[in-house]
Amino acid sequence: MHADQVDVTAEVVATLVAAQFPHWRALPIHPLASTGTVNALFRLGTEIVLRFPLRPSTDPAVRAELEREQEHARMLAARLPVAVPEPLGLGGPGEGYPGPWTAYRWIAGEPIHPGRINDLDGFARDLAGVVTALREIDTGGRVWSGSGRGGPLPAQDAGVRTALSVSGALTDTARLAEVWDRCRDVPRHDADGWIHADLMPGNLLVRDGRLAAVIDLETVTVGDPAVDLMPAWNLFDAGSRDTYRRALDVDDATWERGRGWALGQAINALPYYVRTNPVMAAIARRTLRAVLE
Incomplete structure (x- = not known):
């Protein structure tokens, strides 16, 4: 969709998870089809979804944005009448992917x-x-x-x-x-x-x-x-x-x-x-x- 996007593979995701969240390394990883325009999505096991920005960057502002998103998720969870994503982790750059990424609890629907x-x-x-x-x-x-x-x-x-x-x-x-x-x-x-x-x-x-x-x-x-x-x-x-x-x-x-x-x-x-x-x-x-x- 974007001329400057990065195509993330399940193999790269597995490497990043094993290095940064070793307690999840045994969980299966499946890419998720999405019509979204910002992130590539992967399901990790049955309870976790990983979100990788299609346009990753090591700019500290990008990580700050993802941290702010997770702060907002925690704030809204107690105030909205429906579910919002629950933050589970914030990953960083690694082999095959040059930027931060996030982990949230899977929501059925x-x-x-x-x-x-x-x-x-x-x-x-x-x-x-x-x-x-x-x-x-x-x-x-x-x-x-x-x-x-x-x-x-x-x-x-x-x-x-x-x-x-x-x-x-x-x-x-x-x-x-x-x-x-x-x-x-x-x-x-x-x-x-x-x-x-x-x-x-x-x-x-x-x-x-x-x-x-x-x-x-x-x-x-x-x-x-x-x-x-x-x-x-x-x-x-x-x-x-x-x-x-x-x-x-x-x-x-x-x-x-x-x-x-x-x-x-x-x-x-x-x-x-x-x-x-x-x-x-x-x-x-x-x-x-x-x-x-």
């Missing part, structure tokens, strides 16, 4: 697919419960860090316009530009809060038709609460979209900012993944159709 959920309204209420619980966590005075999603929506303008300029053969860019202009300029008056910032279908695990876990916490931060409205367009249909909005008691301005965040994520993803990740491209197309409704 599968990523949501709208066609496999009989009660999207119920799922919308469950997810709204997670977002509400996030918003209720005290930020301790924190504000947006200055990177990633969650800052001023107008700051996304250049990236969105560039993506629109190369997507004319892929989607209705003229109408999307009109929607973007409207959403981008909606004034904001609410305070920053805790957000997941990447509530994509692949990050929502389902078990027995119900939301069981929210995973991939690397984007968790403090920022614009409207970011976590993205599932309204990347996942829900018209009816469950309204259910999600009512469950979160969202005003018009916040709702339109959420539409803008969903549009921005999707229009950037579509041209980037259209040839390399069909699942991500399909989600982007669905999202863009929904924001035009």
Whole structure:
């Protein structure tokens, strides 16, 4: 998917585990198919999942990000109504892999697919419960860090316009530009809060038709609460979209900012993944159709 990604093999993973976590060295290792765009995943035994960034680096900032992700996982475990990944370890560079990597406890479930959920309204209420619980966590005075999603929506303008300029053969860019202009300029008056910032279908695990876990916490931060409205367009249909909005008691301005965040994520993803990740491209197309409704 990425020109600079590293392809991690099970043999390399086995070497790293044996050297850094010798108490796990006898456990079998199996690569996991994933439509994710950030990590290669491996199942270690039956209780552990290993996550290897596709773009590893020895930059201390990368390790700090993974440490922060694990800190957030511990914080959220006690505060959210569904499971989140439980940190089990943090590995480092080794033979065949030049960067840090992480170990989490395995969570049973599968990523949501709208066609496999009989009660999207119920799922919308469950997810709204997670977002509400996030918003209720005290930020301790924190504000947006200055990177990633969650800052001023107008700051996304250049990236969105560039993506629109190369997507004319892929989607209705003229109408999307009109929607973007409207959403981008909606004034904001609410305070920053805790957000997941990447509530994509692949990050929502389902078990027995119900939301069981929210995973991939690397984007968790403090920022614009409207970011976590993205599932309204990347996942829900018209009816469950309204259910999600009512469950979160969202005003018009916040709702339109959420539409803008969903549009921005999707229009950037579509041209980037259209040839390399069909699942991500399909989600982007669905999202863009929904924001035009």
